[in-house]
Amino acid sequence: MTEFKNIKNIPKYIFEKGSISSLSDIVKEFDGFVVYFIDKFFQDNDVKKKIPARRNDLIQFIDTADEPKTSLIDKLCDQVKANGENCTCVVGLGGGSVLYIAKAVSNMLTNKGKAEDYQGWDLVENPGVYKIGIPTLSGTGSEASRTCVLTNVEKGIKLGMNSDYSMFDQLILDPDLTKTVPRDQYFYTGMDTYLHCMESLNGSYRNVVIDALSQKAIELCREVFLSDDMMSEANREKMMIASYFGGCAAGNVGVVHPLSAGLSIALGYHHGIANCLVMNILEEYYPYEYVEFKDMMEKQKVSLPTGLCSKLDQKIYEKLYSSSIIHEKPLTNALGAEFKTILTKEKMISLFKRI
Ligand SMILES: [Fe+2]
Structure with a gap:
């Protein structure tokens, strides 16, 4: 083989x-x-x-x-x-x-x-x-x-x-x-491409083809989400191609996707909004992209609900942790083999509490 x-x-x-x-x-x-x-x-x-x-x-x-x-x-x-x-x-x-x-x-x-x-x-x-x-x-x-x-x-x-x-x-x-997609949904789903690609480019598992596709997809996302109207005809065309390139790149993700999967499994949030809820509290891991993400939200007048995870039952926090930490490959890609000592259970739960 x-x-x-x-x-x-x-x-x-x-x-x-x-x-x-x-x-x-x-x-x-x-x-x-x-x-x-x-x-x-x-x-x-x-x-x-x-x-x-x-x-x-x-x-x-x-x-x-x-x-x-x-x-x-x-x-x-x-x-x-x-x-x-x-x-x-x-x-x-x-x-x-x-x-x-x-x-x-x-x-x-x-x-x-x-x-x-x-x-x-x-x-x-x-x-x-x-x-x-x-x-x-x-x-x-x-x-x-x-x-x-x-x-x-x-x-x-x-x-x-x-x-x-x-x-x-x-x-x-x-x-x-x-054309008819609700604005919030358009933003949350579009950000999935941005997040896949930026997690891949910030990770340690790299490849020239994946990097090239990811860079182009991110460039298109920036043009779309930092413009006046992310849903203009030209921007919907760009976003469709950004998504296609992002899917072709299929790079390794990082910290956002594992925690987002935790939110989906423990609390049933859909993938797009779950990603954005997580990105909204990850300034420590992705400082540059965090600021850009906030700018994009502001520019497109999109908001996110808050206080969703501040007061949950301890059992739910346990489930959020266990269904996030199992994603070893992306967490290793982002934080290294010792990711469990960096993203401890306590640390992860404190992050979730800010959502
Ligand atoms: Fe995704």
Whole structure:
């Protein structure tokens, strides 16, 4: 087995305003039926009219109140199989959660067992059915990454199916689709790219390709979030590409993501806002970026709730700590092998109390 990393890129993408209209030509090529996973937000929206669904195709609207669970993937997969045996294409139209669902269901249509069997690294054995991703939010980078993050409630873990087979075969990047995103959500999700990339550039595990992509993504984020209107047409285009580069970079994260995962597991906060809540108290670890983050929030008139974790039950603090400290690789990347002596339990709980 070679020790060299063999990197896969997204084979095809269209990046253009209005390009969702190209979907009908793309899906025409498939003989079997197509399954569409669409964020519920678009159920009564003009975007729905652009879906070229044919008679046997299946459309599933996804409620993204909760982030995707392994049990949901198994359920959706059963529904697709009940529609027929020849599903030849899966389309995901939505934010990170919907894109992850589309990737995971596509993989599970061609691999035996349950979704939870494939949480980890390179466990997916067979290529899934053809995957088309159409992001409607920019920032997680899920459109470009080789993972689909799922929560396994029974086991209490949040882990992706990390595999080359978890990458989309085709992307349609249409900046018109992010026009209707609520401003706060646009900011929180967009910051995910900024944070991934700055954590990667501040870490010790480095690589020239990852650094180059991360630097460009951060430069675009700065142009977007330090401008007068982060949601102008030009900025929505830039943000879509920043997210794509951030997803391609997929560098190693640092202190923000582990604590953010703790907030998601212990208190159920969504990834984007959880990241921002954490960044808001990490001036000690990322002094330069902390100031920039605050400037961006002020410039875009975005605020964050406070006092969320100041008075919690001791058991919750324990859970916040345990579900953050397990992320050893990012914490080592940021703080070194002795990270537990730097970020002690006491220290981490004192940080959480400031959220
Ligand atoms: Fe993230």
